Amino acid sequence: MLRWLLLLCLLSAPALAKEIDAEVYVAIQAATDAEAAGDLGKAREALEQALPQAESGTLERALVAQRLAYLAIAAQRNAAAIDWLREALAQQQLDEAAALQDRQNLARLLMQAQRYPEAVTELESLPRTDSNRQLLVQAYRQLGQFRKAVPLAEQVVRANPQADDIWYRLLVGMNYELERFDQAVRWQQALLQRAPESVDNWRQLASMQSLAGEQVAAAATLRLAREAGIALATTDLENLVALHAQSGAPWQAARLMQALLDEGLLSSSADRLRRLAYLWQTARDHERALAAWERVARSGNSADRLQLAWLQYQQRQWQAALATLQAVQPANASQRRQLQSLKQAAEARLARPESGSDPSS
Template sequence: MKRSLMCLLLSIWSFSASASPALQGDVIADLNALQSQLQEGALAQVIERATAQAERLASGNQSDQWASALYQQLAAGALARQDQPAAAADRLAIARGLNGVDDDQAARWLREEASLRRAADQRDQAIELLTEWLTSQQDIDTTWQLTRLLAQQERWEEAAEWLEQALSQTPEPSDAQQALTLAIYRNAGQSEQALSWLLDGLNAQSSAADWRQAAGLAQQAGQSGVAAGLWETAWQLGKLSEQEDFWLLIQLHLAGGTPARAAEHLEQALSEGDIVRDETNLRLLASAWRQAKDVEKALSAWQALALHTQAAADWRAYGQLAYAWGDEGQAKQAFARASALGDDEAEQWLAHFD
């Protein structure tokens, strides 16, 4: 920030000679002397002298007011070096409001003031200044600055509007800009746009975190099937391999309308010993095949569950499913087993076969 103020200061003289009111020789000499003192670090002296001169000339003609503005800028530079960004910003605000300062110079000071306001944690004022500056200027870095400031102030809808402009001018956003983009879309309630934007850059080289984030966004956007597809792809690519990743894969397939895929994963995991062949997992497998409406595999899975638990309720559920799908042979055997285990309701079902 201090360096940018100095660069601006050093660039003023050639500009002022051609586009600003002429300055008297003694004023130019005094400004040059103060500039040298500023570079040498005599900050207190510069502030005192520049302030006095600025106040003395502020009510004069255009040339005097132009000189007053330059003195205010010198004071701003010294204050910035003293780590007083708010006070420095106030001086630039005064400078750009004086008569004799043309529009281009006022715009430059406005942008510097915005940087100082941001450094002073005066974010709302910085936002107003940057917004004003961007109404007449095109600058991608400033657009990103404004977007970030709006996000920091949790003004998400405004941030999203400026984000669109920033992205349209940025072919390859940096990692920080990508993170900001996702944060803004999510907090602005634009999960679908966030997902679409993220999917454009998702590939086999993307990290596990990127795949997780994409799946999470799909869920937020109510696209359970997309979430399941993303998790499945990441699983197949080896991006996700933990036990909790497996169970979330199953849940996503069941919620996303692909229960058969969930059942296939469960069967493979059971056969390879990756998960325990217990009641919970067998019941989940049976339910998945039932949800998938695969008659043969569903009946086989329910039979395996009933054999494992030897519970009358499971034999009856197996029989009811077989009966509903027209397999009376399996249904009768299942109801008979349930009845033998003391299930009164199974007795009533068996009456259908008399």
């Protein structure tokens, strides 16, 4: 940036000499010489000494402030550079091309400083080049203004389907944040088509499909990945289920796990069936939870049968709960106490069937 500015000053020196105050011109020339010699401190000193002669609203003030801004950038003093660029632009004396370049650099500095609201103000007034559009999308994203960012990113990929992958990833991520999972699926499918050898693309597509309520499609995607030779480990599939469960979506996690079991991508081990039962129970899908616990209890241990009995009791299935308890063989004192307590409660409910109180009380 400094080399470009130095060249510009050298090329425009004769014209500047005719247009600006002589003392300011000498200071700019001295700063140019100091820059060329690598002495940025001396260059800044020359320009600061010229400030009193550069009145507000003049070309002199704009040029001195502009030069001080780029010296500050070279010295990695970005906060000062932002202030000087703003002062240079405020004079409204720079030609159109120079002012545009300064505004673009100001926007980039504001982004680097994480001053996103100010960056948005600058970027919204700039021409919508790909570079400026990408910065504006990033600024909106940082501010959580995804509804503004998504249309801009869509403009880029519609105008240029070969746009960099980052645009498609942004669209996936921002639609996810907006809980537009069907749209996230759409853009993730585009990423998968670009790089079908990527394990992450297959995983991400299955995850978005599951969040969109398409758990069967998610399982089918993972099956296709394996058929295509993608190295998906069992832990990858289990982690995907866990991701949904941990993000507060137990119903999606349960449906996905059921689909994976149905597809044969996960084997029906006792531990997995037990986990599936817990997921349905957490999701408050009582019918599926009961069916899952009944399956577990057939070959499960006493703890599993006690869990089934408790769930039957909660669903007012008193007789079924008592029948289940008959098959429980307590392994310890704690289980004996649980069995006795639950049995007494179920019998008491059967003795007064007219009761409409909460079964969990």
